[in-house]
Amino acid sequence: MKLIAWDVDDTLNDLMRVWLEKWYLPRNRRCRAGYAGLRENPPHKALGLTLPAYQRSCDEFRLSGHYAAMPPVKDVLAWFKEHGAGYRHIAVTAAPLRAAHESAGWVYRHFGRWIRTFHVVPSPRKGLALPRYEATKAGFLRSIGGCDLFVDDSRENLRPLAAAGTKCLLVPRPWNGAPGTMAALLRSIR
Numbered sequence: 001m002k003l004i005a006w007d008v009d010d011t012l013n014d015l016m017r018v019w020l021e022k023w024y025l026p027r028n029r030r031c032r033a034g035y036a037g038l039r040e041n042p043p044h045k046a047l048g049l050t051l052p053a054y055q056r057s058c059d060e061f062r063l064s065g066h067y068a069a070m071p072p073v074k075d076v077l078a079w080f081k082e083h084g085a086g087y088r089h090i091a092v093t094a095a096p097l098r099a100a101h102e103s104a105g106w107v108y109r110h111f112g113r114w115i116r117t118f119h120v121v122p123s124p125r126k127g128l129a130l131p132r133y134e135a136t137k138a139g140f141l142r143s144i145g146g147c148d149l150f151v152d153d154s155r156e157n158l159r160p161l162a163a164a165g166t167k168c169l170l171v172p173r174p175w176n177g178a179p180g181t182m183a184a185l186l187r188s189i190r
Helices: 015-027 051-063 074-086 097-111 137-143 155-163 182-187
Strands: 003-006 088-093 115-120 149-152 167-170
Touching (some): 015 051, 074 182, 088 097, 088 137, 097 115, 155 167
Parallel strands (some): 003 088, 003 149, 149 167
16 A cells, blocks of 8 residues: 655645734734745744744644644545545654654644554754754655655655655645645545
């Protein structure tokens, strides 16, 4: 059975949009940045923030209960309901370690019928020294023997796997310039 590895944030959910619209902008009314105009991820420069300030805000969102309340991407959940049983699935995320339990709980709550394995490649945070097993999602996937398909919103995460011959799909998001829709991307899996 083919193995699909799924990124979590901005692939299975709409973290960036929800964080920006429901958390950051209401607390920073002078900011005029909009989700559709984001051309980088992380978007701290477009928001006038330092990277640590952006990370702190996202971490607060993750730990506030708002992350847990996010719905999954509707098209992705519909795809899993129709086709998920035909594949094995793992979730691979780059969440901060102190909030990884929130990501794992979210994944199992919404996709636990299909995704049985969750792995975190901790997103670095200043002042937190961790053992470094793999520094990237690609490094982790190589360590388990790879996957048949990797789905992520970051070109940088997909590039090393694609170069090694793994089929990869780039989720259309404002910062990556990928054309099309999530529905069209998911149809290409079959």
